[in-house]
Amino acid sequence: MARRLQPTLGEIGEAARALRAGKLVAFPTETVYGLGGDATNDRAVAAIFAAKGRPSFNPLIVHVLNIPAAAQHAELSAKAQAVARKFWPGPLTLVLPRRRDCKISLLATAGLDSVALRVPAHNIAQTLLMMAGVPLAAPSANPSGRLSPTEADHVLADLGDKVEYVIDGGPCPIGVESTVLSLLDDCPRILRPGAVTAEQLSELLQEPVATETGTEDANAPRSPGRLLSHYAPSLPVRLNAIAAEAGEALLGFGPGAPRDAVNLSAAGDLQEAAANLFAMLRKLDDPRYRAIAVMPVPETGLGRAINDRLRRAAAAR
Ligand code: TXA
Numbered sequence: 608m609a610r611r612l613q614p615t616l617g618e619i620g621e622a623a624r625a626l627r628a629g630k631l632v633a634f635p636t637e638t639v640y641g642l643g644g645d646a647t648n649d650r651a652v653a654a655i656f657a658a659k660g661r662p663s664f665n666p667l668i669v670h671v672l673n674i675p676a677a678a679q680h681a682e683l684s685a686k687a688q689a690v691a692r693k694f695w696p697g698p699l700t701l702v703l704p705r706r707r708d709c710k711i712s713l714l715a716t717a718g719l720d721s722v723a724l725r726v727p728a729h730n731i732a733q734t735l736l737m738m739a740g741v742p743l744a745a746p747s748a749n750p751s752g753r754l755s756p757t758e759a760d761h762v763l764a765d766l767g768d769k770v771e772y773v774i775d776g777g778p779c780p781i782g783v784e785s786t787v788l789s790l791l792d793d794c795p796r797i798l799r800p801g802a803v804t805a806e807q808l809s810e811l812l813q814e815p816v817a818t819e820t821g822t823e824d825a826n827a828p829r830s831p832g833r834l835l836s837h838y839a840p841s842l843p844v845r846l847n848a849i850a851a852e853a854g855e856a857l858l859g860f861g862p863g864a865p866r867d868a869v870n871l872s873a874a875g876d877l878q879e880a881a882a883n884l885f886a887m888l889r890k891l892d893d894p895r896y897r898a899i900a901v902m903p904v905p906e907t908g909l910g911r912a913i914n915d916r917l918r919r920a921a922a923a924r
């Protein structure tokens with residue numbers, strides 16, 4: 608069973624040593640908990656895929672300390688630098704051309720000539736990156752296709768027998784995964800919606816930013832977060848519910864939700880709702896119920912990321 612570490616310098620240092628030795632460590636970020644391994648170590652990266660049961664054609668996000676560290680692995684165009692300066696550290700992943708001398712394991716990038724990089728804003732993640740001194744491949748610390756973890760207990764329950772340590776940083780403040788932005792072509796494209804919105808990116812770049820909300824072929828996905836069925840609890844999920852039907856649990860949103868519903872945000876606050884999303888879905892994913900009914904969430908700002916995850920949770924499996 609994994610050991611739970613407290614976020615002291617001593618214990619984060621112990622986790623950093625384990626990472627350098629090729630072991631896996633789960634750690635908190637501002638979005639969700641990541642399942643981290645040394646991105647330059649093929650065996651550590653292979654262990655991440657094995658622990659998650661993730662198909663190896665689905666590339667991983669690599670976490671780095673800052674923009675200069677990112678520039679060691681990827682080509683940063685002027686556009687990429689502008690976006691990085693504005694939104695890093697933060698909940699944004701950039702898909703960029705891989706540098707020819709990039710030391711990141713080819714397994715982590717699934718043999719692609721691109722790499723997905725992110726500078727996390729969480730103190731513990733920053734300290735761990737600094738102490739480990741290597742880039743960290745870290746997908747969300749959940750079995751492939753299931754709900755992402757936003758608390759250390761979620762990781763211990765799902766992957767406790769597969770990691771060395773889980774650093775307990777309490778609940779993740781944002782609660783949904785980072786926005787994934789591809790800057791590979793002339794037109795910037797969002798491959799996965801998150802806390803950094805198309806509007807914010809478009810305003811900075813002074814050009815339209817497309818969101819590819821479409822789903823794709825499971826045999827050749829560009830972004831596994833885009834697979835139709837993903838982020839799924841065990842129970843079926845019914846969207847746009849007005850009330851619970853017999854045997855259903857109800858996940859509400861806003862002041863109009865019934866008193867007895869579990870409410871993503873009684874105040875109708877999308878940030879609060881995102882932070883609660885995965886933990887509340889987990890709580891309702893209980894065999895006492897036959898399904899989870901979810902009330903509508905507005906399709907604006909963070910609501911787009913929330914609805915993206917809910918649609919995938921509700922998709923046929
Ligand atoms: O918030 C997050 O991003 C979390 C925390 C732990 O940082 N990490 C996370 O990683 O969600 P992961 O590996 O579960 O999600 C990776 C996403 C997927 O949608 C993947 O397909 C996409 O990034 N991705 C990775 N490399 C890519 C590439 N070269 N081209 C296109 N998409 C890529």
Ligand code: MG
Pocket residue numbers: 746747755
């Ligand atoms: Mg994931």
